[in-house]
Amino acid sequence: MGAMLAAPVLRFVLYPLYTKQRGSKWSKVGLVDHLPPIGSPPVRKDVTFRQLDGWREVVTTESVYVQRLPNGKCLVLSSICPHLGCNVSWQASSDRFFCPCHGSVFNSQGKHISGPAPRGMDPLPNEAESGELLVHFEYFRANVPNREELS
Numbered sequence: 469m470g471a472m473l474a475a476p477v478l479r480f481v482l483y484p485l486y487t488k489q490r491g492s493k494w495s496k497v498g499l500v501d502h503l504p505p506i507g508s509p510p511v512r513k514d515v516t517f518r519q520l521d522g523w524r525e526v527v528t529t530e531s532v533y534v535q536r537l538p539n540g541k542c543l544v545l546s547s548i549c550p551h552l553g554c555n556v557s558w559q560a561s562s563d564r565f566f567c568p569c570h571g572s573v574f575n576s577q578g579k580h581i582s583g584p585a586p587r588g589m590d591p592l593p594n595e596a597e598s599g600e601l602l603v604h605f606e607y608f609r610a611n612v613p614n615r616e617e618l619s
């Protein structure tokens with residue numbers, strides 16, 4: 469009888485350990501009209517999103533790089549290096565992304581060129597709605613060759 473009464477309590481207490489973080493689906497990046505024209509280098513934008521982690525709500529800000537593609541759509545890349553999670557930066561002088569931690573190099577589309585990163589930069593789902601660019605920010609497992617979504 470004690471085990472029957474303890475089971476719901478244990479499930480309640482252990483719930484945060486066994487669930488994924490949940491959060492808002494889409495975050496605002498900015499107005500599409502204010503983005504640089506097609507052919508311009510990527511621009512860094514900050515996005516803020518909310519996640520429900522167990523019983524607490526966490527507001528997080530992360531950086532993304534946005535670039536307009538020739539087909540009119542936008543490419544949004546996570547600024548988190550897929551090697552060990554450092555923030556990459558755009559170097560306009562060499563037209564490349566560089567990771568300052570371990571030296572990975574990526575082209576303007578986020579494709580891996582050199583360094584220890586096992587894959588290219590992670591593209592993020594995005595859409596334009598009412599003239600505003602929205603992105604679904606996701607975290608991916610570091611240092612694996614395939615993109616594995618964490619949250």
